[in-house]
Amino acid sequence: MSRRPGSTLLDWPTAVSAIPTPFLLVDVEAMERNIARAARLARGVGLRPHFKAHKCTRILERQLAAGGCSGVTCATAAEAKILAEAGFPDILVANEVVHPAALAELAAAAGRTSVTVAVDCEDHVNRLEATASEHRCRFGVLLDLDVGQGRCGMVPGSDTVLHVAQRVARSETLTLEGLMGYDGHAQHRGYRERTDITVRTGALLDVERRRLDAIGLSPRVVSGGGTGTLEPAADNSVLTEIQAGSYVLMDADYGRVGVPFGPALYCVATVISRRSAAEAVADAGLKALSAEDGMPVAVDPLIDVVGISDEHVTLRTDTASRLSVGDALALIPRHVDPTVNLHGTLHALHEDDRVERWAVDGRVDR
Amino acid sequence: MSRRPGSTLLDWPTAVSAIPTPFLLVDVEAMERNIARAARLARGVGLRPHFKAHKCTRILERQLAAGGCSGVTCATAAEAKILAEAGFPDILVANEVVHPAALAELAAAAGRTSVTVAVDCEDHVNRLEATASEHRCRFGVLLDLDVGQGRCGMVPGSDTVLHVAQRVARSETLTLEGLMGYDGHAQHRGYRERTDITVRTGALLDVERRRLDAIGLSPRVVSGGGTGTLEPAADNSVLTEIQAGSYVLMDADYGRVGVPFGPALYCVATVISRRSAAEAVADAGLKALSAEDGMPVAVDPLIDVVGISDEHVTLRTDTASRLSVGDALALIPRHVDPTVNLHGTLHALHEDDRVERWAVDGRVDR
Numbered sequence: 001m002s003r004r005p006g007s008t009l010l011d012w013p014t015a016v017s018a019i020p021t022p023f024l025l026v027d028v029e030a031m032e033r034n035i036a037r038a039a040r041l042a043r044g045v046g047l048r049p050h051f052k053a054h055k056c057t058r059i060l061e062r063q064l065a066a067g068g069c070s071g072v073t074c075a076t077a078a079e080a081k082i083l084a085e086a087g088f089p090d091i092l093v094a095n096e097v098v099h100p101a102a103l104a105e106l107a108a109a110a111g112r113t114s115v116t117v118a119v120d121c122e123d124h125v126n127r128l129e130a131t132a133s134e135h136r137c138r139f140g141v142l143l144d145l146d147v148g149q150g151r152c153g154m155v156p157g158s159d160t161v162l163h164v165a166q167r168v169a170r171s172e173t174l175t176l177e178g179l180m181g182y183d184g185h186a187q188h189r190g191y192r193e194r195t196d197i198t199v200r201t202g203a204l205l206d207v208e209r210r211r212l213d214a215i216g217l218s219p220r221v222v223s224g225g226g227t228g229t230l231e232p233a234a235d236n237s238v239l240t241e242i243q244a245g246s247y248v249l250m251d252a253d254y255g256r257v258g259v260p261f262g263p264a265l266y267c268v269a270t271v272i273s274r275r276s277a278a279e280a281v282a283d284a285g286l287k288a289l290s291a292e293d294g295m296p297v298a299v300d301p302l303i304d305v306v307g308i309s310d311e312h313v314t315l316r317t318d319t320a321s322r323l324s325v326g327d328a329l330a331l332i333p334r335h336v337d338p339t340v341n342l343h344g345t346l347h348a349l350h351e352d353d354r355v356e357r358w359a360v361d362g363r364v365d366r
Numbered sequence: 367m368s369r370r371p372g373s374t375l376l377d378w379p380t381a382v383s384a385i386p387t388p389f390l391l392v393d394v395e396a397m398e399r400n401i402a403r404a405a406r407l408a409r410g411v412g413l414r415p416h417f418k419a420h421k422c423t424r425i426l427e428r429q430l431a432a433g434g435c436s437g438v439t440c441a442t443a444a445e446a447k448i449l450a451e452a453g454f455p456d457i458l459v460a461n462e463v464v465h466p467a468a469l470a471e472l473a474a475a476a477g478r479t480s481v482t483v484a485v486d487c488e489d490h491v492n493r494l495e496a497t498a499s500e501h502r503c504r505f506g507v508l509l510d511l512d513v514g515q516g517r518c519g520m521v522p523g524s525d526t527v528l529h530v531a532q533r534v535a536r537s538e539t540l541t542l543e544g545l546m547g548y549d550g551h552a553q554h555r556g557y558r559e560r561t562d563i564t565v566r567t568g569a570l571l572d573v574e575r576r577r578l579d580a581i582g583l584s585p586r587v588v589s590g591g592g593t594g595t596l597e598p599a600a601d602n603s604v605l606t607e608i609q610a611g612s613y614v615l616m617d618a619d620y621g622r623v624g625v626p627f628g629p630a631l632y633c634v635a636t637v638i639s640r641r642s643a644a645e646a647v648a649d650a651g652l653k654a655l656s657a658e659d660g661m662p663v664a665v666d667p668l669i670d671v672v673g674i675s676d677e678h679v680t681l682r683t684d685t686a687s688r689l690s691v692g693d694a695l696a697l698i699p700r701h702v703d704p705t706v707n708l709h710g711t712l713h714a715l716h717e718d719d720r721v722e723r724w725a726v727d728g729r730v731d732r
Binding site for chain 1: 384385386387388389390418441442444461462463464465466467468471486487489490493512516517518519520521550636637638639640641647649652653656657658673674675676677678680690691692701703704707708709710711713731732
């Protein structure tokens with residue numbers, strides 16, 4: 001933690017030690033530093049902070065309070081509904097919405113605030129139009145472009161882009177707001193690569209912007225970027241907003257590639273078994289930490305996480321580590337979004353040692 | 367689904383199609399077949415079904431109703447408390463319990479029913495004894511042996527085993543129930559390997575049993591096994607109970623190694639993007655499917671899951687597949703335990719097309 005560096009992290013306030021492990025601890029001071037830094041870095045462009053990374057409205061409020069935000073981003077219609085009901089304005093669902101129940105959630109959100117959604121084919125436009133008509137609401141639309149990630153999005157330069165743009169422009173219930181090009185393939189690379197990809201993405205988006213200009217459909221919004229490309233994208237004049245989310249709490253994957261933010265989220269575990277000086281087991285497994293991208297990282301440099309199973313992490317420790325059964329262990333999650341999604345609560349540790357419970361209130365039970 | 371084979375799974379009842387994706391669907395008929403088959407296979411030994419695989423008391427009730435169960439197994443003290451409060455008798459926590467708050471939960475469970483817990487060092491015994499004394503309750507104890515998995519457990523044949531056994535035997539609040547040796551390293555191998563490891567594990571446990579006999583502390587219980595070793599372990603006369611859990615709902619990892627159970631759990635997603643005849647994207651990602659062991663598997667053999675990110679799976683499809691935006695897609699999770707843990711509800715589809723909501727009520731919010 002920020003005021004509690006060192007290897008053992010055993011000097012936590014009693015309120016933290018009393019929480020049954022495994023649980024997520026937010027270092028509020030470190031989080032606030034990340035929020036302030038992103039706001040500064042993105043000053044020339046504008047942030048549209050992504051809710052999906054933490055799903056916690058308490059955190060999103062702090063991101064907006066830091067200023068420079070054009071609105072909020074989320075990944076699903078269910079999240080949009082939650083955000084609208086919580087009073088957040090100007091919501092972008094940076095994703096295609098297709099299921100009838102999800103479209104109804106989108107309409108519920110649009111009944112409260114401005115809602116914009118991504119499309120990558122005419123079918124999406126038809127569904128949005130039918131929903132708007134049924135629920136008597138309007139939607140903003142961004143044309144989703146695949147700028148290299150290979151997931152959703154139209155092929156830049158294709159006829160489809162202009163065709164869909166014109167289709168949206170003809171609609172009475174939809175407003176063509178602009179373009180979206182999320183460079184997910186750039187996020188977890190080194191600084192040089194992230195910058196190179198950002199420049200190429202910017203060029204692609206600029207060409208699309210001019211193509212829309214040429215048919216009289218100039219985009220007001222060009223949305224893209226993330227935590228990995230926030231720094232280089234802030235110098236990219238094409239984007240009008242950056243959809244970053246992970247920077248607030250951070251994770252080991254972003255820590256590895258050297259983005260300008262510090263760790264603010266820890267999974268706290270208890271050592272439950274120690275067979276030898278070199279081996280220990282703690283009580284946080286796959287139900288507390290997402291591991292598809294690799295192991296969590298122990299804050300203590302004498303401890304390596306060498307395995308993870310449903311309920312356990314397996315540790316190798318230097319013999320100089322005096323880790324014992326019952327000791328607390330702080331782990332930096334490998335991947336923040338799916339890790340927070342495993343928990344209902346974030347335990348927020350303030351500088352004055354107060355611990356607040358922040359609900360992960362964007363989690364939806366299907 | 368059992369009555370709905372084939373590639374598209376589009377002939378689901380309307381009640382299923384109305385549920386917003388992604389969600390988990392249980393094929394109740396297939397689940398009941400798995401439960402009946404496990405009960406038959408384990409007839410000579412006895413099952414102690416593991417709650418951690420599904421965390422759903424509705425399912426655990428059905429496992430007990432099939433007969434032949436010596437009690438129930440769970441992974442954490444929090445689960446033990448939930449199970450005791452729900453009225454389940456004779457609970458084994460197949461894990462070491464260390465944190466003071468977890469020990470208090472264990473005591474709460476022991477105030478309602480018989481609770482047994484694993485230990486692998488004297489420290490565990492001391493903590494249990496202090497808890498039993500503070501809360502005026504008793505605990506059963508199993509001596510946890512590392513039979514090859516390399517996680518928790520004492521080294522078989524070591525002095526520690528006898529030392530800890532005698533320490534438990536001297537306690538006035540703890541009862542030495544026997545031995546536990548979970549062969550986690552055997553579970554996901556081919557049949558021959560699973561059988562070989564089961565025989566070796568059985569031999570190790572038999573030696574320990576005799577060592578305890580020799581000091582007058584004969585074990586009443588020898589607990590171990592899982593879904594992968596249920597079949598060979600049922601012929602292993604050393605075990606008195608098998609702690610299997612995944613067999614009820616199954617997953618792609620167990621399906622791959624040919625255990626005698628069929629798929630009963632699906633994650634249902636919606637296709638949200640289709641850029642080409644060969645590429646599609648659906649709306650179930652890492653927040654709906656655990657992927658640390660690899661990708662989920664599409665039921666449709668013409669569809670390969672080639673990528674997964676926070677909110678999406680990326681699909682390659684045969685051109686013969688007529689998958690369109692809006693189509694439902696059924697995926698078999700790669701790993702059942704952490705996948706169910708991502709959801710609050712299992713949607714249980716009965717043979718008569720009724721869909722019930724079963725709560726994943728063993729999930730704990732920390």
